[in-house]
Amino acid sequence: MLVVCCGNPDRGDDAAGAFVARRLREMGIDAREHSGDALSLIDTWQGADEVVLVDAVVTGRRAGTVSVWDTLESPVAGRPRIGSSHALGLAEAIAISRTLGGLPRRLTLYGIEARRFEMGEPPSKAVLRGVERAARKVYEHCIDQRRPAV
């Protein structure tokens, strides 16, 4: 299983993914930090059977809320461009990868609700609490996958 945590650690709540990666490594899970660049994501998950993605998301819920999506079952829709600097994001990466035939068999997104994205600012306390919750959920996800089926 591949665990990929996206975000910019120097940009407010966008640091959530990177912070989860660091926490997961402390817990013994091999988690990669990633910029979130779509083309690089496609390359990163090429050939992987199962991928867990962790990222800051904006859905209108309370800051720090952790949500989980099976992204192959419930498509991650496009969104207004506000807040994003990436020309192509996760939704585009999944769509392009699907077209090219390189999607993993399972792709789960753990999203941490984010609100503030100022340059050079730390993540909010609510998001830091979300980071801890997300790290625990991803840890359990990984451990569950390692358990032999009964």
Next chain:
Amino acid sequence: MNGKAATKVSNSRSIKVDYLARVEGEGSIQVKLKGDQVQDVQFGIFEPPRLFEAFLRGRHYLEVPDIVARICGICPVAYQMSAVNALERILDIAVDPAVQLLRRLIYCGEWIESHALHVFMLHAPDFLGFPDAIRMAAEHRELVELALRLKKIGNQLMIVLGGREIHPISVTVGGFYKVPTKADLRALVDDLVWARDTSIAAVRIVAGLDFPDFEQDYEFVALSHPSEYPLNEGRLLSNRGLDIDVSEFNGQFMEQHVKHSNALHCRLRERGSYLVGPLARFNLNFDKLPEAAQQVARECGVAPPCLNPFRSIVVRAVELVFACEEALRLIAQYEPPAAPRVEAPVRAGTGHGASEAPRGVLYHRYEIDEHGLIVNAQIVPPTAQNQKRIEDDLWRFVPQLTALSLDKITAKCEQAVRNYDPCISCATHFVKVERIP
């Protein structure tokens, strides 16, 4: 049409694109038409104002390359190079020629990544009639696969020289923290040969696209070096007589606040808007391109002066050929430096640096005190310099379009903005998720 509005009230028409897609960052364009007359054009950047200049104050100069790399996820090397150039001028550091070579080489990696992304994934859909790269991938799978492989090769150069593919960590004032071995670089050669040959083919592909009939009388501004196509060194030149050392930047250019944008507009003091980026570099430095790049450009009917901004997609592809060919040349010449970096005693002073980001000239100025702490920083990115020029293009381009529907005018305006590959903020990302029934 997400984030877009096209309205008609009496004989007034307003075209507004709130969230400009397929550019790096947050931008909007607003064009107001009355009858067939353009009444107003505003290209806005509504990211929060850049805080990095303030953020750098009080930090030690050695921290600067790592901090400024965070400004942009697409062109971190450019920020690092302009910064180290400025700081090394203050400290009077002359770096080893092998270090200069490696800096040029890592810059090639960034150009390959950035140009491959823009040519194939961001700009090509406009010309081929697709709303985005996803829809384009279904019919032009080969273009997307080509972009992915080219970008990966650029990434590899960044990883070998910078320690990772984004926000490199090995660049420092005076050199690198770690330099590659000759074998590390030789391992990249086969991929770069493929990338060069593919880029030559790509020039031919994009040169065959349909281009609007639109030429402008631009003032092009780019770095120029006596013997090299500009990347990391040179004087600032224009086609209208500008020829200055980088330290004279503020004497010739001025930054202005405009109400509708959070980024400062930059103008030449005497002459107003100007253009930086691939078209400027190409037109001012064509003779410094390697023969393979010059040859395919001529074969495809693109030669200086190229005054049609829509042909910038071809020029970017020509620069891809250059970046691959240059990387191969540099790797063939490489001998590791005696020391990866040189140090110099700290002293107070002010220094200026510039380099050619994929989108154009990136200027930095730093003032440091006797302890090496930053007193003042000034960063002028290429997109800020092109903002006024983008507006000027739209003022002149839209009158050609007034017979079209508002949706088509809107799409053409977006395409015209993407001619500049504007990099508006970079380095943040998150997703807004909607559940689709």
